[in-house]
Amino acid sequence: MSAVAQVELIQFGNIMFSSALAFLYYDHLLTSGAEVRLMWCTKNRSLSKYMFLFNRYFAFFGNMFAAYSVFSSSLSISSCQSLVLYHQIFMGLTQATVACILTLRVYALYNHHRILLISFLGYILLGLAATISFLINNHSKSSNITYVNPGCRNLSPDMSSAATVAAGWEGILLIDIVLFALTMWKAHYTHLQLVNTSRIGVSLFAVVVRDGSIYFLIMASLNLVNIITFYIPGNVNGNLSAFVGCLAVTLMSHMILGFHCCYQSIANVEICISLESRN
Structure with a gap:
């Protein structure tokens, strides 16, 4: 790779990673008020709340360490190799967390349905284990990672390794498609029941389906683009992964906050109706 190509690769990688961090932390700031109101100021101890907090703050603090590997000006080559491995495993864990939350929904x-839960969680855990195993094995054989002030870079991407990493993202896309299909099937079945019983109105189920559809359309499109980049040599090779990962965490946070907001609104309405009936 020529010196000019290396500079372009470094610049593009920095731009994409900086954009991902800016998006993640700016949205975190924008939604901090809703988080305090819906999560911290309530006595709710549901699994949804704990998954929200883990997903949100695992990405929040984990990306700080990832940023250290990209922007630090005092690293050795051995440190670079360890930090790059950490960043790759961290992205895998982030995507697995989001997939687990979707599965729980x-x-x-x-x-x-326990069989559904066990099947999907088993698929996610096996895929995560296979991905981490490959990353560790590939890390011990890789000599392409080097330190370029500032930060660690892989200046000679291996296309065969990139294709294997892409398989992990393809697995995420597959599970997104299957979960979306199951959601749509349940939505269709429930709609028929509501029509037959002449029931109308907005429910928590409708919120779950709506938010799930928006999440799928955005993430499936970006995941597909990200997967394609792994098969294209050049600056874009795998450099969209950080942005896609941060966006997945952000959208999932919005989905859970939206659900809790709707749940709280419905609960308040029920309390008002109960008080009025007593009067």
């Missing part, structure tokens, strides 16, 4: 829609 569908699990709730299907009346806590």
